[in-house]
Structure formats: structure tokens, C-alpha cells
Amino acid sequence: MNRPSWDKYFMKIARVVSERSTCRRRGVGAIIVLSKRIIATGYNGAVSGLEHCETTGCMREKLKIPSGKSPELCRGLHAEQNALLFAARAGIDMEGGVLYSTHQPCILCAKMIIQAGIKKVVFEGTYPDRLARDLFREAKIKLVRYREKRR
DSSP states (O other): OOOOOHHHHHHHHHHHHHTTOOOSSOOOEEEEEETTEEEEEEEOEEOTTSOOHHHHOOHHHHTTOOTTSOTTSOSEEOHHHHHHHHHHHTTOOOTTOEEEEEEOOOHHHHHHHHHHTOOEEEEEEOOSOHHHHHHHHHTTOEEEEOOOOOO
16 A cells, blocks of 8 residues: 555645646645635635636736745735635644645745644745745744655
């Protein structure tokens, strides 16, 4: 029997969640886990009820804003934000949870993750945001880059 590790299992699920993304630049998926149980999922896309960027076009592309700069200039929510907001809206306590994301969280998401009481973040792809990494370190939140082991 060749069972995946918990990190591999949850990262695979985050990748599947990312397939729902409507972002034209980067599809991201995130899940929040508490006691090895998924309590929330999120992917990046427009705020509920608004047109998606696939329809309206990407403002960041039009303005030629590089990745990692001015994340507030986007009509969408990040995957981490969607997962955090879904859990909060449902009244789910995230204290001590683990957030899995297909990409390293940005500074905006890092602040929300810290405030929500998440204690560990496991991510796969990098993101050019040193300040986010610095805040996680200062808040003593374990930030782990997941790399799948090759056979």
C-alpha cells in the first residue's frame, strides 16, 4: 500500500481546487485544514456575483503590472482570501489550522492568515513577496515550501 503523506494529499486537493480559478494570469487553489480535516477551500477569481476576468479582461495585464506588485489592483480575490472568508462566513474557527496553497501567499493574504490564527502554511509555487515571508517569520508561522519527492 502506497498512501500519500498528508502534505502530498492536501497539496493534490489544492491543485484540483485551483482548476476552478477564473484568473487569466495565475490559477491558485487553497485549502484550510484543521485536525487533518478540510474546513474550507478557495480559488482565485472575481467576488461573488461579479463578472469574472475571463469576461471583463484583466486590469493588471492592461496596466502591465508585474507579478507581486499592487495586488489591490485586481477585481478578484486570492484563493487564500476566499478560503479564509468562506470559513469565517460559516463561523468556522481556524485557530491552529494549516493552509495549503498552490503558491506562496502575498502580503495581503499573509496578514489575513496571521490574523485568522493559522499556524502553518504549506505552499508549492513561489511568489515574489519577501515582505510576506518576513511577516510569517515574525509571527512565528511555519512557512514550508512543498516539493514532491521524485521516485
